[in-house]
Amino acid sequence: MFDKKYIDKLRKSSGWPSDERLNQGPVAVIECIEEIPCNPCETVCPKNSITVGNPITNLPKFHDICTGCGKCLVVCPGLAVFMIDRTYSETEASITIPYELIPLPNKGDIVIALNRMGETVCKGKVLKINSNKNYNKTNLVTISIPKKYSDEVRFFKLEK
Amino acid sequence: MEGGVKLKTELAVIGAGPAGLCAAIEAAKNGVDVTVFDENKKPGGQLFKQIHRFFGSEEHLAGTRGFEIGNMLLDDAKKYGVKVMLDNVVWGLFPDLKIGISDEEKVSIVEAQKVVVATGAIENSLSFPGWTLPNIMGAGAAQTMINVNMVLPGKRVITVGSGNVGLIVSYQLMQAGAEVVAIVEALDHVGGYMVHAAKVARMGTKILLNHTITKALGDKFVEKVEVGKIDKDFNVVKGSEQLYDVDLVCIAVGLRPLSELCWMSGMKFDYLPEMGGFIPVHDNNMKSNVPGIYIAGDVTGIEEASTAMEEGKVAGIAISQALGKIDNKKGLILLNEARERLGTLRLGPFGDFRHAAKEKIIRKYYSY
Numbered sequence: 001m002f003d004k005k006y007i008d009k010l011r012k013s014s015g016w017p018s019d020e021r022l023n024q025g026p027v028a029v030i031e032c033i034e035e036i037p038c039n040p041c042e043t044v045c046p047k048n049s050i051t052v053g054n055p056i057t058n059l060p061k062f063h064d065i066c067t068g069c070g071k072c073l074v075v076c077p078g079l080a081v082f083m084i085d086r087t088y089s090e091t092e093a094s095i096t097i098p099y100e101l102i103p104l105p106n107k108g109d110i111v112i113a114l115n116r117m118g119e120t121v122c123k124g125k126v127l128k129i130n131s132n133k134n135y136n137k138t139n140l141v142t143i144s145i146p147k148k149y150s151d152e153v154r155f156f157k158l159e160k
Numbered sequence: 161m162e163g164g165v166k167l168k169t170e171l172a173v174i175g176a177g178p179a180g181l182c183a184a185i186e187a188a189k190n191g192v193d194v195t196v197f198d199e200n201k202k203p204g205g206q207l208f209k210q211i212h213r214f215f216g217s218e219e220h221l222a223g224t225r226g227f228e229i230g231n232m233l234l235d236d237a238k239k240y241g242v243k244v245m246l247d248n249v250v251w252g253l254f255p256d257l258k259i260g261i262s263d264e265e266k267v268s269i270v271e272a273q274k275v276v277v278a279t280g281a282i283e284n285s286l287s288f289p290g291w292t293l294p295n296i297m298g299a300g301a302a303q304t305m306i307n308v309n310m311v312l313p314g315k316r317v318i319t320v321g322s323g324n325v326g327l328i329v330s331y332q333l334m335q336a337g338a339e340v341v342a343i344v345e346a347l348d349h350v351g352g353y354m355v356h357a358a359k360v361a362r363m364g365t366k367i368l369l370n371h372t373i374t375k376a377l378g379d380k381f382v383e384k385v386e387v388g389k390i391d392k393d394f395n396v397v398k399g400s401e402q403l404y405d406v407d408l409v410c411i412a413v414g415l416r417p418l419s420e421l422c423w424m425s426g427m428k429f430d431y432l433p434e435m436g437g438f439i440p441v442h443d444n445n446m447k448s449n450v451p452g453i454y455i456a457g458d459v460t461g462i463e464e465a466s467t468a469m470e471e472g473k474v475a476g477i478a479i480s481q482a483l484g485k486i487d488n489k490k491g492l493i494l495l496n497e498a499r500e501r502l503g504t505l506r507l508g509p510f511g512d513f514r515h516a517a518k519e520k521i522i523r524k525y526y527s528y
Contacts, residue, residue: 001350001369002361034354035508038215040223056217057508075223077213078355100335118364136225138213155362 002116007151009033014061015050026068026085026094030060031154032078041072041081073098074135083142084150093150094127096142103158104129104139111156113145121153122146165268169195169243171479172259172272174250174421177205178465179457179472180278181233181242186476186494188240190485195270196242197261199249203237204230205280206300207465209307211335212328215353219501220466227307229465253277253421257452274452274479277422278472281415281436281458286320290376290385299329299412306336314408318385319343320373324352324464326412330360333410341404342366344373344387346394353510373409374401382409417459425450430524435461435517441525444499445478446471449528454479461521463505463514470502 010016015030022029030041030050039052041060049066052058073081073096083096105111105126113124124143131139145153171187173180176198184194202208210226221229237244245261252260259270283298290296295314299321305311317338319330322345330340340360348369350357361367370390377384389400416436422429427440427448439461446454454475457468474495481491506515 001367002358031358032355034510036215036353036355036510037217037505037507038222039217043218044223055507056504057511075213076355077215077223078353079359080355102335114362114364116358116362118362154358157364 006116011151014059017062017066018064021064021066022084022086025087026083026096027064027066028062028068028070028072029082029084030062030072030080031082032060032076032080035059036078038077040075040077044071044075046071070096070130070140073140074138079138082154083140086147086150088144091147092144093147094142094144095150095153096128096140097155099139099141100137104131105141105156105158109158111143111158113143113149113153114155114157115152116154118155121149124153124156165266167195167268167270169193169270169272170483171195171274171276172197172270173276173278174253174259175205175278175280175457175459176200176203176244176246177278177280177457177468178207178229178233179280179459179468179475180205180276181237182469182472183276183278183454183456183476183479184242184472185233185236185240186473187479187485188237188242190477190480192480192483192485194242196237196244197248197250197259197270198244198246201246203234203244203246207233209300209303210465211307211332214466216466216505220470220505226465229469250421253425253453255426255450272452273483274454276446276454276456276472276475276479277425277448277459278455278457278468279418279421279459281462282418283411284414284416286373286411286413288373288375290378290382293376293378294381295407296376296382296409297411299325299410302408302410303329303332306332312336312338314338314406316341316406317408317410318373318387318404318406319410319412321345321412321414322347322350322352322357322367322369323412323414324356325415326410327352327356327360329410329412330365331356331363333408334360334363334365338408340365341406342368342387344368344371346370346372346390372396376409382406385409415458415462417461419459422448422455422459425453427453427455428524428528430521432461432517432520434513435521439517439521441521441528443525444474444522445495446475447478449525461514461517467502467505467514470498470505473498474502
C-alpha cells in the first residue's frame with residue numbers, strides 16, 4: 001500500500017517540493033494526497049509557503065518558499081509532514097520526523113531507520129530532539145541517513 | 161408521569177459529550193437556564209480519550225487534541241452557568257417534554273421547555289467463533305482503558321476494521337506500549353484516512369485488506385486468532401488462514417446511534433446505512449419531529465466530534481431563538497455561521513456522502 005507506486009504519487013503531488021528546492025537545504029515535505037477537510041498547515045506557515053485555500057478539502061500546495069521552521073510538522077493532525085535536508089553532508093541527508101512515542105531517543109543514538117511500511121532500510125543517527133513545550137508532545141526528531149534513502153525513510157525504531 | 165422528585169429547567173440536555181455540551185453552552189450564553197444530564201461520572205463523552213489532534217480548520221480547533229477541546233468546553237460550560245448532573249441515568253423521554261432520571265438513590269422527573277438528545281453512539285460488535293473470550297473488545301473500550309484509566313489491556317494486538325477508529329486506536333495502543341501486529345479489513349481499501357493508516361504502517365503494523373478474522377482461540381482469554389483472506393463474495397479462501405499470537409483483539413467495525421430515547425419519545429426515523437442505520441429525522445435547526453425536542457451529534461448519524469459540536473451549537477442557537485432569548489435576525493446570522501462550519505466538515509470523499517445523507521434526513525423530516 002505504501003510502496004514505490006505510492007511514493008511516485010507523493011512525488012507528483014502538490015505538497016512535494018521541487019527538486020531544486022530539495023537540493024537547497026531543509027524543507028518541508030507534505031505527504032497528504034486525500035481531500036480531507038483540514039488546513040492547519042496553511043494557517044501555521046509563517047512564510048505562506050503552503051496554500052490550501054477554499055474549499056479546505058483542496059490538497060495542500062507547496063510553494064518552495066519554506067525556511068524549514070518545522071511548524072507544520074508539529075501541527076499536522078495526520079503527522080504527514082516531514083523535513084528533509086539533502087545538504088546535511090556530502091553523503092548523508094537528514095530527516096525530521098514528528099514523533100509521539102516514549103522513550104525518546106538520545107542525541108547520538110544509532111537507530112533503525114524504517115520505510116513507510118515499517119521495514120528496515122538502514123541505520124540512522126539521532127542529530128536532534130526538539131521537545132519544545134509549545135509543540136504539545138509532538139516531538140521533532142532529526143536523524144541522519146545515507147542520502148540515497150532520503151525519500152524512503154520515514155520513521156525509526158530504537159535498537160533493543 | 162406522577163411521583164418522584166420534580167425538577168424544572170428551561171433546557172434539558174441529555175448527554176454531556178461534545179454535541180450536548182456545545183448545545184448547552186450556546187443556549188446558556190444567550191441566557192437559557194440549562195441542565196445537562198449524563199450517566200457517567202465525568203462529562204465530556206468520548207472527548208477525553210481522544211489524545212490525537214483534530215482535523216479541520218482554525219474555527220474547528222484543528223490541530224488541538226481532543227481532550228484539550230473537552231477541557232475548553234467544560235470551562236465554557238462553567239463560565240456560562242450550565243448545570244451538569246452526572247451519575248444520572250436518563251431512562252425516559254416523553255412527548256410532553258418530561259424526562260425520567262435516576263441516580264443511585266432516587267428517581268426524579270425533570271420538566272423542561274426544550275430538550276436536546278445528544279446521546280451519541282454505541283460500537284457495533286462482530287461475532288465469530290471465540291468472540292466472547294475476554295480481551296476481545298470494542299476499540300472504544302480499549303481506548304478508554306489506555307487513555308482514561310491508564311491500563312494497557314494487551315501487548316500484542318490485532319485490530320479488526322480500518323476506519324479512523326481502528327487506525328487511531330491502533331496508533332494509540334502503540335503509544336501506550338503495545339505492538340499492533342495487524343489491522344484486518346474485509347474491504348479492498350482502507351476505510352479511514354490514508355494519513356492515519358500511514359502512521360501505523362510505518363511503525364510496522366501490517367494492514368491486511370480483503371481479510372477477516374475467522375476464529376479466536378484461548379483458554380481463559382484470547383491467545384490466538386485465525387485470520388483468513390476473503391474473496392469478492394466475502395467467503396474465506398480455503399488454506400489462506402493464518403494464526404497470530406495475540407492477547408488483545410480490538411473490534412472497530414463501526415458505530416450506530418444510541419437512539420432508544422428518540423424512539424421512546426415518538427420521533428420518526430429514516431434508514432441510512434451509511435450513517436449507522438436508523439436515524440431520527442430532523443430539520444436544519446436539528447429539531448426532531450416531536451415538538452420541543454432537538455437532537456445533535458452521533459445520535460443523528462455517525463460522524464465525528466467536530467461535526468457533533470457544530471450540530472450542538474445549531475441546536476443551542478435555534479433553542480435560544482425559539483425561547484425568545486435572541487431575536488430572529490441575530491439567531492439567523494449565528495445559525496448560518498454554524499451551518500457553514502458544518503458544511504465545510506462535510507466536504508471531500510469522506511464528507512460528500514454525509515452531506516447527501518443529511519440532506520435526505522432533512523427532506524424526510526418535511527415529508528412527515
